[in-house]
Amino acid sequence: MKIESIQNKKIKERTKLHTKKERDKTGLFIVEGEHLIQEAIHANVLKELYILDTIENPFDFPCFECTQSVINKLSNQVSNAKMIGVCQKQTYKNDNYSKVLLLDDVQDPGNVGTIIRSAYSFGIDCIYLSNKCADLYNLKTIQSSQGALFHLPVFVCDIKEKIKQLQKKNIKVYATALHQKAKMLQEIVPENSFAIVLGNEGSGIKQEIVDSCDECIQIEMNQFESLNVAIAASICIYYFQYNKK
Amino acid sequence: MKIESIQNKKIKERTKLHTKKERDKTGLFIVEGEHLIQEAIHANVLKELYILDTIENPFDFPCFECTQSVINKLSNQVSNAKMIGVCQKQTYKNDNYSKVLLLDDVQDPGNVGTIIRSAYSFGIDCIYLSNKCADLYNLKTIQSSQGALFHLPVFVCDIKEKIKQLQKKNIKVYATALHQKAKMLQEIVPENSFAIVLGNEGSGIKQEIVDSCDECIQIEMNQFESLNVAIAASICIYYFQYNKK
Numbered sequence: 213m214k215i216e217s218i219q220n221k222k223i224k225e226r227t228k229l230h231t232k233k234e235r236d237k238t239g240l241f242i243v244e245g246e247h248l249i250q251e252a253i254h255a256n257v258l259k260e261l262y263i264l265d266t267i268e269n270p271f272d273f274p275c276f277e278c279t280q281s282v283i284n285k286l287s288n289q290v291s292n293a294k295m296i297g298v299c300q301k302q303t304y305k306n307d308n309y310s311k312v313l314l315l316d317d318v319q320d321p322g323n324v325g326t327i328i329r330s331a332y333s334f335g336i337d338c339i340y341l342s343n344k345c346a347d348l349y350n351l352k353t354i355q356s357s358q359g360a361l362f363h364l365p366v367f368v369c370d371i372k373e374k375i376k377q378l379q380k381k382n383i384k385v386y387a388t389a390l391h392q393k394a395k396m397l398q399e400i401v402p403e404n405s406f407a408i409v410l411g412n413e414g415s416g417i418k419q420e421i422v423d424s425c426d427e428c429i430q431i432e433m434n435q436f437e438s439l440n441v442a443i444a445a446s447i448c449i450y451y452f453q454y455n456k457k
Numbered sequence: 458m459k460i461e462s463i464q465n466k467k468i469k470e471r472t473k474l475h476t477k478k479e480r481d482k483t484g485l486f487i488v489e490g491e492h493l494i495q496e497a498i499h500a501n502v503l504k505e506l507y508i509l510d511t512i513e514n515p516f517d518f519p520c521f522e523c524t525q526s527v528i529n530k531l532s533n534q535v536s537n538a539k540m541i542g543v544c545q546k547q548t549y550k551n552d553n554y555s556k557v558l559l560l561d562d563v564q565d566p567g568n569v570g571t572i573i574r575s576a577y578s579f580g581i582d583c584i585y586l587s588n589k590c591a592d593l594y595n596l597k598t599i600q601s602s603q604g605a606l607f608h609l610p611v612f613v614c615d616i617k618e619k620i621k622q623l624q625k626k627n628i629k630v631y632a633t634a635l636h637q638k639a640k641m642l643q644e645i646v647p648e649n650s651f652a653i654v655l656g657n658e659g660s661g662i663k664q665e666i667v668d669s670c671d672e673c674i675q676i677e678m679n680q681f682e683s684l685n686v687a688i689a690a691s692i693c694i695y696y697f698q699y700n701k702k
Binding site: 356433 | 567571574575577578579580601603605642643676677678679680682683684685687688691692695698699700701
């Protein structure tokens with residue numbers, strides 16, 4: 213089926229998916245580009261495929277052929293896009309995760325996506341986001357995750373409550389925070405189960421949340437005392453998972 | 458002195474600094490926001506300061522008071538900026554650096570800036586960029602570096618030539634690249650001097666450059682085999698500098 217008008221009812225509906233409100237309402241979200249669409253097909257979440265009428269459909273998945281103006285209407289990019297996928301949000305059973313990250317108000321979608329990418333590559337089981345974190349289905353989050361969000365359970369929840377639950381299961385919860393009593397990362401002897409909390413780009417982890425954690429960790433630095441939050445998260449996870457002492 | 462017109466000759470001149478060509482020609486570049494301007498003053502590179510006429514100058518540095526339209530003209534941001542600094546590029550003696558990074562065509566300014574930020578925090582001496590890397594004085598590079606680029610020597614040069622020079626000084630050069638002979642990062646026993654090469658976001662390090670390195674290193678991963686280049690760089694530097702075995 214070919215779609216030539218940006219007034220097409222379906223196109224008008226789908227364009228609304230650029231807002232969080234519509235994504236929350238419908239349980240759908242948009243991905244752009246061949247790599248992410250391929251990942252979405254792999255993960256069995258692709259629902260609809262829109263492809264520019266001048267190119268071949270590279271996927272084994274039926275598509276709507278669209279004119280460039282229709283594709284541009286669906287796209288969030290400045291330059292001409294070629295293909296757009298509409299995906300269904302995944303649901304996960306929230307049960308026995310034992311290597312987890314908790315993000316307290318990490319606001320940049322690029323940071324949230326990059327953390328998801330590293331977390332999945334390094335074998336984290338699950339990520340919990342506070343409700344002021346960047347939206348998981350923001351296009352920038354999805355792009356920075358490079359599709360890892362199709363594979364890793366991510367939940368939005370009350371971080372403080374979640375920390376209590378983890379502690380009840382005897383999972384030690386670490387806050388990445390400058391603190392009088394903070395241990396340097398190299399002093400930590402990680403166990404098989406762990407939870408690591410990362411905080412907001414500007415203000416870090418909220419004090420009451422730091423206070424509720426079992427231990428504070430600080431990454432060694434020579435000077436400047438400044439690391440991007442996705443860098444800090446990745447260094448901690450890598451250390452917890454692969455450090456051989 | 459107050460500047461009220463976007464036709465002001467100096468404003469028209471300075472606005473050109475949004476292009477790499479003008480930055481290269483003049484040796485000047487623009488920074489935005491209080492934090493970066495403060496860092497520029499610290500580093501003694503601030504030349505001119507433009508501040509919105511409705512706010513107080515928070516610095517001990519003379520400023521041009523400007524209307525919002527003049528500030529917006531100088532700014533690269535979408536939302537209303539409040540202060541703009543014009544800085545002088547720094548020059549460094551290119552001599553005895555012994556803990557260095559080399560970036561082969563890292564194209565995203567956010568990645569280059571984040572790498573500079575981590576490198577400075579973790580005690581790297583100097584960074585060499587290939588000439589296809591993102592421009593060091595691109596506003597996004599500067600912002601992601603959080604001002605670290607005011608403190609760390611960064612040179613644009615021929616990476617292959619630089620590798621030869623480092624090797625002549627008995628500095629071991631490591632390529633971060635998937636390779637049959639690659640060692641896992643945890644197997645590496647770092648020396649005091651080292652050079653680490655990172656590659657392009659899509660295609661990695663060029664083969665001829667990989668071939669000229671002394672060793673290939675691969676970061677341990679569970680799955681997915683995908684890491685952002687700034688994450689990979691930061692994990693390697695952290696390991697080389699702080700791993701206690």
